[in-house]
Amino acid sequence: MSGAALRLSGVACARGGRLLFRGVDLALAPGGSALLKGPNGIGKSSLMRICAGLLRAAAGTVERQGRIALADERLALDGEQSLRQALAFWARLDGADAAKLDEAIETVALGALGEVPVRMLSTGQRKRAALARVIAGSAPIWLLDEPGNGLDDASLALLGVAVERHLARGGIVLAASHQPLPLSSPVTLALADYVPKDMLPCE
Amino acid sequence: MLLLGARDLRQAWQSAGLWLPVAFLLLVASLYPFAVGPDAALLRRSGGGMLWIAALLASLLPVDRLVAPDRDAGVLDQIALRGIGEEMVVLARLVAHWLGFGPALMIATLPAAALLKLDGDRVMMLELGLLIGTPALAALGLLVATLTAGLRSSGALAGLLALPLAVPLLIFGAGTLGDGSGAALKFLGAASLLLVAITPFAGGAAIRASRE
Numbered sequence: 450m451s452g453a454a455l456r457l458s459g460v461a462c463a464r465g466g467r468l469l470f471r472g473v474d475l476a477l478a479p480g481g482s483a484l485l486k487g488p489n490g491i492g493k494s495s496l497m498r499i500c501a502g503l504l505r506a507a508a509g510t511v512e513r514q515g516r517i518a519l520a521d522e523r524l525a526l527d528g529e530q531s532l533r534q535a536l537a538f539w540a541r542l543d544g545a546d547a548a549k550l551d552e553a554i555e556t557v558a559l560g561a562l563g564e565v566p567v568r569m570l571s572t573g574q575r576k577r578a579a580l581a582r583v584i585a586g587s588a589p590i591w592l593l594d595e596p597g598n599g600l601d602d603a604s605l606a607l608l609g610v611a612v613e614r615h616l617a618r619g620g621i622v623l624a625a626s627h628q629p630l631p632l633s634s635p636v637t638l639a640l641a642d643y644v645p646k647d648m649l650p651c652e
Numbered sequence: 653m654l655l656l657g658a659r660d661l662r663q664a665w666q667s668a669g670l671w672l673p674v675a676f677l678l679l680v681a682s683l684y685p686f687a688v689g690p691d692a693a694l695l696r697r698s699g700g701g702m703l704w705i706a707a708l709l710a711s712l713l714p715v716d717r718l719v720a721p722d723r724d725a726g727v728l729d730q731i732a733l734r735g736i737g738e739e740m741v742v743l744a745r746l747v748a749h750w751l752g753f754g755p756a757l758m759i760a761t762l763p764a765a766a767l768l769k770l771d772g773d774r775v776m777m778l779e780l781g782l783l784i785g786t787p788a789l790a791a792l793g794l795l796v797a798t799l800t801a802g803l804r805s806s807g808a809l810a811g812l813l814a815l816p817l818a819v820p821l822l823i824f825g826a827g828t829l830g831d832g833s834g835a836a837l838k839f840l841g842a843a844s845l846l847l848v849a850i851t852p853f854a855g856g857a858a859i860r861a862s863r864e
Contacts, residue, residue: 503729503863517733523726527659529666541655542734 453479453515453589453621455500460509462495469495470643471508475636479589479619482612482632486625487640493625494521496640497594500623515589515621520579520596528568532559535567536582543586553585556611558604572599577607584611591615593624605631653744656731660748673710673753674760680706681764692769699768700778700829706764707757707782707825708818711789715810718749718797719859728859738856746787746794746851754786774829781828781840788821788844791851798855802862817847 454477461471469492477483485493498504499511501519526535533554540550554560557577562570570578576599583591596608609631612622624630664670684702685695722728731741758779765775796813800806820843827836 498729498863501729501733503732505864516735519730519733521726521729523724523729525726525730527663538655538659539730542731542736 453619454512455514455590455621455623456510456512457500458510460496460499460511461507462492462499462504463507464492464495468507468645470640471645473509473638473640473643475623475638477621477623477636479621480616481636482616482622482624483636483638484624484626484630484632485638485640486627488627491640491644493627493640494594497521497592497623497625501592513590516586517590517592518583518586518588519592519594520576520583521592521594522598524567524575524579526567526575526578526582528566530567531564532567532570532578533563536578536585539582540585543588545585545587549587550581550585553581556584557581557607573601573604576600577604580608580611584615589619590621591623593622595626596624597626597628597630653736653740656736656741656744657748660745661751664748664752670752670756672713673707674756676710676713677703677706677757677760677764680709681767684768695769696771696774699765699770700774701826702768703761703764703778704781704785704822704825707761707786708789708822710757711753711786711793712796712811712814714749714753715793715797715800715814716807718745718794719801719855720797720806723801723859723862729863738859739852741859742794742798742855743852746791746848746855749794750787750790754782754790757786758782777828777833781825781837784837784841784844785821785825788840788847789818791844791847792817792821795847795851795855795858798858798862801859821847 457473457475460473462469473496475483485496487493495504497519499506501517502513536550536554554563557580559574559577559581562574567578576596580596597605600608612632616622624632681703684699688694688698728741732738761778761782762775765778770778792814796810799813800810803809821840824836824840824843827833828840
């Protein structure tokens, strides 16, 4: 995973003709993590999608070195399939073998639910399933959008362990959340600081 | 590519929607004689064209399930993250979609043709025309599905969008059953090739555009 990097310089985002934020700079090297903060609707998910290359930045540049794994609010798993089958599809696309997938499923403590159809999973279990896909894919850059949503304390601890292990291997983590996450010493990026002054709501 | 195609094909099999076009075609074929009367000569003359209309409309039935669910579930985004082009995604889906409904429609045409008293030569011509035309119908359905994914009331819009592109297929397809069937077959083949060729590119661009 050496050589992975994620660099944003002067990134701006416009949605629906409205400038959400501008001038966002961020540089993450192997082992680096950043926590994206801000209230609802400020553009955290949009910035995540810009980092992933799914959305064009209105201005500025995004440099990526290494593959990207994204876990957002959309599960992208077939509801009718068993959890293991549904994850296996993505594992095969990612070139991960069965052992790696099993390990990822165990990491998020879903081993007992491998044969359960995805549509039966609870909110927190779905969130952990998305995390399992990210872990199994072994992409160096993790983009986690609200990874803590719906997770109980035990699952939050599992998330923390998985993230720490990824960072120790030289990975990069960018997480967006409006709640505290168990990340040790991340760079904090408060998106509210990048909102154009004239766009702030009138008091 | 193979993986994507296999997944699309499995989803087509699992969803009951695969039988929808077949049931629709048979339904039209069994209702048509009730509407125009049991005159065998009239049925024989107009039945082939009726089956082409039925095949065309049947191919539009599954349009709202082709792309929109995967787009909404984030599957298309996750595939894009893995560096697979949207064109490949659409191409894989096109092949899977045709395999899912093309042969089934051609088989369903046999009993439908019997219901409409079509003779052997016409049935052969109909099957040949469908063999050439169903890839185009699959491409057309997929194309409007990519264009309307994410829009509200996409079903009605899909029908409107498909109409002008479907008319040539219908003219040439039904034309193969009358005089000058050789020329009509060639035109049908040309229209089919054109639709199949542009769908991956137009569909891929539509998926990319819908992310903005």
